[in-house]
Amino acid sequence: MKNFLLNVLATVVGIIVFLLIVGIFGIMSIVGMVASSDATTKVKDNSVLVLNMNGNMEERTENDLVATLSGMVDTSISLEDILNAVKKAKDNDNIKGIYIEMGMFSSNSPASTQELRDALADFKKSGKWIVAYGDQYTQSSYYLASVADKIWLNPYGMIDWHGLAAQPYYLKNLMEKYGVKVQLAKVGAYKSAPETFTSDHMSDPNRKQVTAYITGIWDTMLSNVATTRKISKESLNALADGMVMLDDPQNYVQQKLVDKLLYSDEVKGEVKKLLQLDEKDDIRQISVEQMQNVKENHKGDQIAVYYAYGNIVDEKMENILGPTEHQIVGKDVSKDLEKLANDDNVKAVVLRVNSGGGSAYASEQIWHAMMNLKAKKPVVVSMGGMAASGGYYISCPANWIVAEPTTLTGSIGIFGMFPDFSGLLTQKLGVKFDEVKTNKNAGFGTMARPFNEEEMNYLNTYIERGYQLFRKRVADGRKQSVDAIEKIAQGHVWLGKDALDIKLVDQLGSIDDAVKKAAQLAKLDEYHTSAYPGKGDIFEDLLQGTSAVSGNYLDAQMRTTLGEYYEPFMLLKNLNKQNAIQARIPFYMNIR
Secondary structure, three states: OHHHHHHHHHHHHHHHHHHHHHHHHHHHHHHHHHHHHHOOEOOOOOEEEEEEEEEEEEOOOOOOHHHHHHOOOOOEEEHHHHHHHHHHHHHOOOEEEEEEEEEEEEEOOHHHHHHHHHHHHHHHOOOOEEEEEEEEEOHHHHHHHOOOOEEEEEEEEEEOOOOOOOOOOOOHHHHHHOOOEEEEEEEOOOOOOOHHHHOOOOOHHHHHHHHHHHHHHHHHHHHHHHHHHOOOHHHHHHHHHOOHHHOOHHHHHHOOOOOEEOOHHHHHHHHHHHHOOOOOOOOEEEEHHHHOOEOOOOOOEEEEEEEEEOEEEOOOOEEOOEEOOOEEEHHHHHHHHHHHHHOOOEEEEEEEEEEOEEEHHHHHHHHHHHHHHHOOOOEEEEEEEEEEOHHHHOOOOOOEEEEOOOOEEEOOOEEEEEEEOHHHHHHHOOOOOOOOOOOOOOOOOOOOOOOOHHHHHHHHHHHHHHHHHHHHHHHHHHOOOHHHHHHHOOOOEEEHHHHHHOOOOOEEOOHHHHHHHHHHHHOOOOEEEEEEOOOOOHHHHHHHOOHHHHHHHHHHHHHHHHHHHHHHHHHHHOHHHOOOOEEEOOHHHOOO
16 A cells, blocks of 8 residues: 555656646746847848738737647738838838738738738839739639739639629518517618618618718729729729639630749749759848837837727627637727826837727727827828728817728717517517506616607617717817718718828828828927837737737637628627617728
């Protein structure tokens, strides 16, 4: 018995020692990873910046060490990081060109793709070259690649070029099968977001605005590709109508869509020619991630670039799998803006907005914080893919607004959606209700029945008051009359280039243009930028454990599986947790 206990004790001690050693080596590895990520990268002469465009391009990506170690990483591309890398590469004499490796690329919006394309066009002004290669090109990836000096394609590859379409879907009939309805109070003939739940077809005002903005985006894409590829817009439209994606790849060269058909192993030889290297020489490559550690000039005054992207919410919303995607949390953003207002080192602020809106209450809180910030220093808004509805609400106080030509903006209007589950409970499940009450409206909001006519009148008055406030905020911010704003409001969605004509924005351009304007307003001769809010600390990620990471990973998989149905599913699920007044753009803005 004594020997048995000694053996058990020895085994336990051995396991503890083993785990301790593994833990020590694990911590050393993590520290090494942190040190390497913080180390300054030196760019070698005759280098090439490689853009691996495989995955979905988002506004920003977050640090997620636990996800990296566990292998649960989705393929997201950071627009912020790529723009930063391209800008550094332009000014670095050791980088001779950019090689774009095209995979299954998609973007969160046409405006984001255009912003990157414009940055690449600006890179070419330095006299350096850009080449692109892909086994196949999606429409978004071809639009991006069309800025390159040379486009190469696999001899058995494909180019998808088909035009744009928006296909709204409607869940009203599906919900009614289960006894669920949505009662609606809204202001704005063009405010079409609720139609997903309350209609079975596209309204005439919505059809009008959707036609206008997809036509405008397509025209911008046609013009840009026509200029760089030297193909007429008429020819590009004919190719789109003719299902060019199923054409013989040999014809792509004749049609000027690509310059040469190459297998992947032949691409190196072409790049070596551009670098004037011998066949035996290696190509010196530097990635977007490595470029983040290339030393920058931080002389001069600081301009803060604050990223506000995602749905606007009162409180951090979580889905059934754990933490969800990035959100604009009203109280958190308001606190952050207050800190920037009180930071004497920050001389101006650029608010980068990429949001289709959300809670009108949270939008009002951020508006208030923006007004306090503007009272102390210049504030410029840079609009990304969307800055509409609540996204425009938080933008309108700025001193100056910069938008991309294909930004979706405006949508000045609000609504309230109230789910009615009484049919599900009483008709489908056989639940019975009875009632005793002390006052006339004591049962307001009960699940036993839908709102009556009088209650809906109260709700409509409440929503109308919120719309009047929204409209007044815009009128004051844009220095126009309420009547003038009403003519372009009613929930109408505008493209950035059209919003310029009606004075909803002040300038068309990129985030760099917004920074330059902020420096001008602050009267700064020398300046640098700092990004806010800071990305999460990797040691904090470790202390939080893997549950949050798993939630993010599973949420990404859920988004991939549900596709365009993800947003309405999550809105319906969390409807009772959100503010009654919503300033939100429709879900199907991800056109294809």
